[in-house]
Amino acid sequence: MSALATAQFVAAAENPNPSPTLPVLVELFTSEGCSTCPPADELLGKLDRLQPVSGTQVIALSEHVDYWDHDGWKDPHSSPVFTDRQRQYGQRFGLNVYTPQMVIDGASQFNGSDVTSASRAFAMARSRPKIGVRISRLSLENPTTLRAHLESEALPQSSRARKADVYVVVALDHAESQVLRGENKGRHMTHVAVAEKVRRVGAVGTQQGFQGEVEVKLDAAADPANLRLVAFIQEPDAGEVLGTSMQKIANENGK
16 A cells, blocks of 8 residues: 555545544454554554545445464464354455455445545445434443443335344454564554453344344453444344444543
8 A cells, every 4th residue: 555545545634524424334344463464554543543435434344364373473363253254254255364454334345445436335325225223322231231221213215225233343443462472573552442352132124123232241351442333233144334434432431
């Protein structure tokens, strides 16, 4: 990723859009054991922090796969859950898994540090209609239980999918690691929106949306000030994402 391309892509951040409109889910499949992943991690961080895509709210998720863990360094955020999710995308796109891979709204994929492909994917994402998703009453019931009220609209009658799945993901706002071994030995790694817990909580159809209380179990050591909840509606079999929303836990609790 050239410095010029990156600068052009995030230049709009100097005059940020004050009211992002269309939420777009950006998933990055990455690993601390992958030497080509840091530029993609950096790009995701800029998308998340600067929100440079006009008319769009970037909702980021960094999903750390575990198939690099054998190569000298075990990524502390890796999970077979995210490897399985990436493999589902691979089956749909007709590809083998690789890192870094960025997936936009479940509809397009590309090398996660490819700024040109990212720009095209965002343009495509803005052309697709979305259903509304809303997170409210987000709170910690106790140190290990997160509760929220979640609502979504029904699928439009014109939707090619007659039903879709509702997911929630708990993610770390920010994470850092000092890599001691493997391809990134000696490198200080930083990440944003690191997915920790993912849970399917229901479904929507053309006749009915989703409304209800959801609970997600947290690690005992989780810092509420460093957590966010992402919700999204996705067609079955790793299909297109039809709507998404994000809420930071500290913000919701007024901290």
